Amino acid sequence: MTPFFEIRNLSKSFGGLKAVNDLSLTVEEGEIMGIAGPNGSGKSTLFNLITKIPFGPDSGSVVFRGEAIENRADKTIARMGIVRTFQREAVFASLSCVDNILVAVEQTGGLRGAEAEKRADEASDIVGFPRNFHNIPAAQLPVFYQKQLMITTAVAQQPTILLMDEPASSLVDDEVDWVHETIKRLNAMGMTILLIEHILPLLTGVSSRLLVLEQGTPIALGAVKDVIRDPAVVEAFLGKPQ
Numbered sequence: 001m002t003p004f005f006e007i008r009n010l011s012k013s014f015g016g017l018k019a020v021n022d023l024s025l026t027v028e029e030g031e032i033m034g035i036a037g038p039n040g041s042g043k044s045t046l047f048n049l050i051t052k053i054p055f056g057p058d059s060g061s062v063v064f065r066g067e068a069i070e071n072r073a074d075k076t077i078a079r080m081g082i083v084r085t086f087q088r089e090a091v092f093a094s095l096s097c098v099d100n101i102l103v104a105v106e107q108t109g110g111l112r113g114a115e116a117e118k119r120a121d122e123a124s125d126i127v128g129f130p131r132n133f134h135n136i137p138a139a140q141l142p143v144f145y146q147k148q149l150m151i152t153t154a155v156a157q158q159p160t161i162l163l164m165d166e167p168a169s170s171l172v173d174d175e176v177d178w179v180h181e182t183i184k185r186l187n188a189m190g191m192t193i194l195l196i197e198h199i200l201p202l203l204t205g206v207s208s209r210l211l212v213l214e215q216g217t218p219i220a221l222g223a224v225k226d227v228i229r230d231p232a233v234v235e236a237f238l239g240k241p242q
Contacts, residue, residue, distance in 0.1 A: 034207030
């Protein structure tokens, strides 16, 4: 059987720094794969290489349903159903909230006019982003609602695989709970999710498996309960015992 999604020997260097180093991974359809690691361990770079936003790998392959996509353009990858959010609140600040969504829908879905607006409304309802915020400039939104807008924009592109980069960063407890519930709801709708998150209770609470990176190299991969007890993982996060 052809694997749903595979990363094969993926590498990316910046000068002498190996940001991602010969990484291989298989993701099952319908799972939530958590990705953890210290700052600078290559987590966001991995998402960049998968989506080609803003750059692709130096070597290796990304295979979706048996088709290598690492040489495809970023918009093509999104149209195939692989969509990401970003670590920081990446919105078009001068545009209204609904125009942020519509730009993405038009670029990746080819929808215009009433069809695009319907898609924006549907995605807002799925995520819980208030429709009465649609005509507000995105720059005026608090951080929590900018996070919601980013997720709504991604969902409007109808992803098969949704890559979420620290969706709970800078949020308070109730907002983190909302992120937890939203991830579980999107997954229940059929989205496969790759999740980068530094809030470990959230990451371990929603993920079925956990990948831990250090300096671009996997140091652990497996069931959450096993990975969090791995001595290499404990050392990466807490340091060597004195």
